[in-house]
Amino acid sequence: xxxxxxxxxxxxxxxxxxxxxxxxxxxxxxxxxxxxxxxxxxxxxxxxxxxxxxxxxxxxxxxxxxxxxxxxxxxxxxxxxxxxxxxxxxxxxxxxxxxxxxxxxxxxxxxxxxxxxxxxxxxxxxxxxxxxxxxxxxxxxxxxxxxxxxxxxxxxxxxxxxxxxxxxxxxxxxxxxxxxxxxxxxxxxxxxxxxxxxxxxxxxxxxxxxxxxxxxxxxxxxxxxxxxxxxxxxxxxxxxxxxxxxxxxxxxxxxxxxxxxxxxxxxxxxxxxxxxxxxxxxxxxxxxxxxxxxxxxxxxxxxxxxxxxxxxxxxxxxxxxxxxxxxxxxxxxxxxxxx
Amino acid sequence: xxxxxxxxxxxxxxxxxxxxxxxxxxxxxxxxxxxxxxxxxxxxxxxxxxxxxxxxxxxxxxxxxxxxxxxxxxxxxxxxxxxxxxxxxxxxxxxxxxxxxxxxxxxxxxxxxxxxxxxxxxxxxxxxxxxxxxxxxxxxxxxxxxxxxxxxxxxxxxxxxxxxxxxxxxxxxxxxxxxxxxxxxxxxxxxxxxxxxxxxxxxxxxxxxxxxxxxxxxxxxxxxxxxxxxxxxxxxxxxxxxxxxxxxxxxxxxxxxxxxxxxxxxxxxxxxxxxxxxxxxxxxxxxxxxxxxxxxxxxxxxxxxxxxxxxxxxxxxxxxxxxxxxxxxxxxxxxxxxx
DNA sequence: ATGAAAGCGCTAACAC
DNA sequence: GTGTTAGCGCTTTCAT
Numbered sequence: 001x002x003x004x005x006x007x008x009x010x011x012x013x014x015x016x017x018x019x020x021x022x023x024x025x026x027x028x029x030x031x032x033x034x035x036x037x038x039x040x041x042x043x044x045x046x047x048x049x050x051x052x053x054x055x056x057x058x059x060x061x062x063x064x065x066x067x068x069x070x071x072x073x074x075x076x077x078x079x080x081x082x083x084x085x086x087x088x089x090x091x092x093x094x095x096x097x098x099x100x101x102x103x104x105x106x107x108x109x110x111x112x113x114x115x116x117x118x119x120x121x122x123x124x125x126x127x128x129x130x131x132x133x134x135x136x137x138x139x140x141x142x143x144x145x146x147x148x149x150x151x152x153x154x155x156x157x158x159x160x161x162x163x164x165x166x167x168x169x170x171x172x173x174x175x176x177x178x179x180x181x182x183x184x185x186x187x188x189x190x191x192x193x194x195x196x197x198x199x200x201x202x203x204x205x206x207x208x209x210x211x212x213x214x215x216x217x218x219x220x221x222x223x224x225x226x227x228x229x230x231x232x233x234x235x236x237x238x239x240x241x242x243x244x245x246x247x248x249x250x251x252x253x254x255x256x257x258x259x260x261x262x263x264x265x266x267x268x269x270x271x272x273x274x275x276x277x278x279x280x281x282x283x284x285x286x287x288x289x290x291x292x293x294x295x296x297x298x299x300x301x302x303x304x305x306x307x308x309x310x311x312x313x314x315x316x317x318x319x320x321x322x323x324x325x326x327x328x329x330x331x332x333x334x335x336x337x338x339x
Numbered sequence: 340x341x342x343x344x345x346x347x348x349x350x351x352x353x354x355x356x357x358x359x360x361x362x363x364x365x366x367x368x369x370x371x372x373x374x375x376x377x378x379x380x381x382x383x384x385x386x387x388x389x390x391x392x393x394x395x396x397x398x399x400x401x402x403x404x405x406x407x408x409x410x411x412x413x414x415x416x417x418x419x420x421x422x423x424x425x426x427x428x429x430x431x432x433x434x435x436x437x438x439x440x441x442x443x444x445x446x447x448x449x450x451x452x453x454x455x456x457x458x459x460x461x462x463x464x465x466x467x468x469x470x471x472x473x474x475x476x477x478x479x480x481x482x483x484x485x486x487x488x489x490x491x492x493x494x495x496x497x498x499x500x501x502x503x504x505x506x507x508x509x510x511x512x513x514x515x516x517x518x519x520x521x522x523x524x525x526x527x528x529x530x531x532x533x534x535x536x537x538x539x540x541x542x543x544x545x546x547x548x549x550x551x552x553x554x555x556x557x558x559x560x561x562x563x564x565x566x567x568x569x570x571x572x573x574x575x576x577x578x579x580x581x582x583x584x585x586x587x588x589x590x591x592x593x594x595x596x597x598x599x600x601x602x603x604x605x606x607x608x609x610x611x612x613x614x615x616x617x618x619x620x621x622x623x624x625x626x627x628x629x630x631x632x633x634x635x636x637x638x639x640x641x642x643x644x645x646x647x648x649x650x651x652x653x654x655x656x657x658x659x660x661x662x663x664x665x666x667x668x669x670x671x672x673x674x675x676x677x678x
Numbered sequence: 679a680t681g682a683a684a685g686c687g688c689t690a691a692c693a694c
Numbered sequence: 695g696t697g698t699t700a701g702c703g704c705t706t707t708c709a710t
Contacts (some may be wrong), residue, residue, distance in 0.1 A: 012687060023697045028689065036695055053485060058462040059408070060687035063398040064702055071442075071463075079428035082421055089418035092443060101459060102443050103410075104431060121398040124410075147349075165681075232630045258627075265630040288597075288627060291571045291604040316668060318539060351703060362681045367705065375679055399703035403686055407705075679709080686703105693698075 011033075011052045019048040031056060062125065072314065073121035073129040075105040075114055077198075081231070082301055083256070083284055084132075087154065090307025091130060097317050100127065109197040111137045122147055128314045131230040135198065149157070150162055151319040154310045156204060164317060166310040166327040173299045174205035177253060177281055178212025178335050180297075184339050186251035186279050189213060190254055191223040192238040192263065193255035205283060209253055221246045230255050235262025249277055251339070256283035257289055257298050264292070266339065279339040289312075295336035302330045350391045350474045366662050370395060401464060411653065412460040412468040413443040414453055416494075417450065417535075419568070422473075422595070422642055425497060426493065429577035429646025437654050439466065449537040450476045461486055463490055467494055467653045474537065476499075489656040493649045495543060498665055503656060505649040505666040512638045513544035515672050516592060516620055517551025519636075521576035523678050525618050528552060530562040531577040532594035533569040544622060548592055569594050574601025582609070589617055590678070596621035596628055603631070603677065618678040634675035641669045 017027040022041055029036050030045040037045075048054070062069040072095055081289070092102045103124065105117035115137045121129065122143060128150035131140075142161065149213035150163055160229055189207050206223070206255060213220055224241050228234045235254055239262065243249060254260035260282030264274060272278050274294065275293045285300030306329040316323045356366040361380055368375050369384040371382030376384075387393070401408040412419055415423045431441045442463065444456035454476045460468065461633060467489035470479075483490055483501055496506035520528060530545050545562070552559055563580050567573045574593055578601065582588060593599035606613055613619050613633065621628070624639030643669040655662045 010687095014687080024688080025690095025698080026696055029696090034691090038695065039697080055458075055486070055689055056462045056484075057402075057464060059402040059464050060702095063396075063402045063686090063689070064688040066702090069398070079418075079431065080421065080424045082419065082424070085419045085421070085424045089445065092418065094444065096444070096456075101463065104427075104441050104443050105435070106428065106431065117435075119394075124440065125396060125398050143394075147394070177611045232627050236630045261627070262630045265632065269632060284695085288571050288600070291575045291601045293604065293608060297687070309432075318397055349703095353703075364682080364705080364706095367682055369682085371705090377679065380679080396703055399686095400705070402688090402702090403704040404706070405686090679710100681708100683708090684706085687702090688707085689700105690702100691700090693697100694696080 005127075007282050010057070011054045012057070013054075016045065016048045016052060019052060020044040023245075056164055066125075068127050069126055070100045071103055071126040071128045072100045072103065072311075073103045073118070073124075074124045075107055075117050075121075075130070076132050077109055078106050078229075079104070079305050082335070083288060083301075086303040087307040087310075089260060090304040092312045094308045094311035095315070100315065107133070109133070109195060111135045111140070111198065112318075115140050118143060122149070127318050128152070130310055130314060132156075133159060133206075136194070150314055152310045152314045152317075154306060157326065157328055161325055164310075164313050164325055164327075166306060166313055167331060168306070168329050170204035171208035171332050173283060173301075173333075174208030174210075175212040176208075177205075177283070177299060178209040178218065178323040180333060180335070181251050181253065181281060182213065182216040182218040183280060184279065186339070187218055188221045188246070188248050189251040189253060190216055190221055190242040190246065190249050191253050192226075192235065192242055192259060193224070194226040194228045194238065194259065196229050205255065205264055206253075207285055221249055230259055232258050232262040234264075235259030236266045237262075239263035239266040252278065252280055254280070254282045257284045257286035257296060260296060260298070260338075261288050261292065264294075264296070274338050281339050285334060289336070294338050297336040297339040298334055300332050300334045305329055346397060349396070350393045351396070352393075353392050355384065355387045355391055356580075359383040360476075372666040392437050395465040403506070405464070408464050408465055408466045409439045409470040411439045411650075412442045412444065412457070412463075412465045414446055414456050414460075414469070415471050416448055417445050417568075418443070418479065421625060421639075425642040426646040426649075429643040430650045433647045433650035434654070437650070439654065446472070448472070448534060448552060450474050450479070450537065454479050461488070467491070467655050469649055469653060474498060489653055491649045491653045491656075493645060496665065496667055500664055501663060503649075503652050503664055505645060505652060505668060506670050507640055507645070507670050509543035510547035511623060512640075512670050512672075513547030513549075515547075516550040516638060517548040517557065518542075518555055518620070519672060520560055520590050520592065520618060520672070520678055521552065521555040521557040523614075524636060525678070526557055526589050527560040527585070528557055528590040528592060529560055529581040529585065529588050529641045530578075530592050530594075531565075531574065531581055531598060533567045533573040533598065535566070535568050544594070545592075560588055569598055571601040574598030575605045576601075578602035578605040580635075589618065591619055593619070593621045596625035596635060599635055599637070599677075600627050600631065603633075603635070613677050620678050624673060627661075627673070629665065633677050635678040637673055639671050639673045644668055 107114035158165035282298040289296040446453035491503040497504035621637040628635035
């Protein structure tokens with residue numbers, strides 16, 4: 001198996017057709033399950049396929065016909081996050097079920113990375129692409145327009161999408177949590193987030209949160225957005241930072257649950273009682289919260305539904321079926337015992 | 340943007356060549372950075388590319404030449420796991436840096452799913468594939484042989500690989516942890532794992548663990564492999580199960596860290612002191628452990644290195660460079676405060 | 679350094 | 695229900 005340069009004399013449609021005693025076209029029709037062949041022909045072709053071990057060449061098919069491409073490009077912020085992993089998983093399963101293949105990419109919140117990825121991916125003439133995040137470079141928008149290719153933007157809801165948007169209403173999530181925390185008595189609140197590169201993505205929640213605080217008598221005492229990947233550890237030391245900065249905090253809103261859990265443990269290590277001394281809220285409804293002694297107050301979000309809906313909308317658009325342009329994926333504030 | 344059926348009059352190489360006043364062949368040489376053109380020609384072609392907004396058609400390129408395919412198929416057990424996400428992330432970054440694109444798939448531990456995926460993927464004539472897990476159907480092996488395509492098997496080390504194997508030595512991980520737990524006084528030990536579908540993958544660690552226990556005076560009191568996705572919650576109720584079955588346990592080895600953390604919280608909820616009443620060990624070196632009040636005893640594994648090594652080995656093989664067949668990715672037992 | 683001709687394997691369009 | 699012809703946009707090979 002070490003000779004990767006072995007000449008690949010692949011079996012072609014022509015050979016299948018010959019063995020079956022039909023023309024290439026007829027064999028092609030059978031394999032594509034198009035109409036226009038008899039049962040007998042069908043069986044003969046399939047037998048030939050079997051016998052020769054024929055592997056169709058989609059490269060040739062997609063090349064010969066614009067509509068034969070079943071490649072879908074999907075670019076997420078990162079692959080290491082459980083949230084995006086779940087979305088991607090759901091997208092891939094749905095696409096695969098519908099007969100499409102997923103080419104991935106991750107942009108790490110850098111729009112130029114997305115641009116570079118898209119440039120390469122478009123050269124494969126994909127049937128459609130799924131992007132995430134709100135920020136795209138002008139070149140990206142231009143390429144998408146030029147190619148006239150179906151696009152679904154996911155994660156952040158975009159009310160004036162390039163083509164289709166399927167996302168969470170992050171602003172509302174933050175707003176709702178802001179109101180809730182104030183209603184539970186929080187007045188001096190901090191926000192703790194983390195972003196590896198370009199700012200923006202998680203911040204929509206913060207905007208909504210801020211607005212709710214201001215409107216309902218709360219107060220943002222401080223905020224800390226670490227230059228880091230969101231996660232347990234970032235939450236832990238982000239909490240240390242805000243607490244050392246402001247000793248009078250009575251609540252912290254985190255960019256996501258894992259950070260909140262990190263914060264929870266920091267508080268615990270300092271002998272702070274949650275929620276008596278300080279309230280803690282997260283976002284995402286991540287699994288870790290299910291085993292904590294105290295149920296985490298968070299916003300549960302439907303990542304699987306988001307992915308499935310996005311993939312289905314894309315394929316519907318590709319197939320020319322009617323699709324809604326803007327679809328809100330469900331989120332729900334789940335009161336726990338930490339606020 | 341709603342008209343996805345708009346005719347795509349893509350710019351072709353021929354148009355670029357014409358505008359540049361050269362032949363298609365010369366333009367092709369310039370774009371592929373092959374040799375055989377003057378600086379002047381180069382500049383003219385590039386200007387034409389710019390002016391026309393030319394997007395090369397890799398479908399045509401790969402179709403016209405076997406060696407132009409830069410598609411790599413990567414199939415992992417699931418996309419929702421942080422571990423596999425990390426491996427995939429690392430693979431994708433490495434491949435992308437080397438000029439290749441990643442088509443993904445997940446098999447959910449069902450060999451037939453992998454087979455279905457591979458069948459589809461091979462029709463795209465990928466330059467190589469990366470598979471994970473030990474179990475492949477005979478058809479998979481046959482297809483791989485017929486296509487004479489470079490293959491890297493990851494995650495589990497395979498000492499007689501199809502082509503190349505880059506993996507962790509799970510047996511040794513389990514063995515080492517078994518010895519360690521016994522050396523720390525554990526005698527009545529349980530194993531708690533979880534597998535969604537076909538058994539096997541996580542079990543190699545268990546095998547090594549068992550062997551070490553038996554050899555060093557420990558004893559496997561019970562074991563529970565849940566039909567579930569490994570995670571915090573599975574660890575939580577798996578622990579409940581083994582503890583209710585055997586009240587005399589003095590240690591539990593978990594399939595991975597998240598399960599161990601779930602177990603930790605279960606013990607805590609029952610007033611059991613760790614490690615005084617019971618020891619707990621995991622596998623993976625996952626991030627959550629970094630914020631726990633007690634550092635989790637675990638095996639830290641280099642998922643990023645695994646992915647990078649696997650991707651690099653695959654590309655080296657594709658390019659006909661010398662590659663090692665069997666590569667062990669590093670793992671290291673990290674003593675914490677839970678054993 | 680550059681070009682001309684052939685062909686990769688399939689599908690669309692049209693004939694029969 | 696089936697076959698024929700043309701052509702997708704590149705790269706290969708061979709000339710010059």
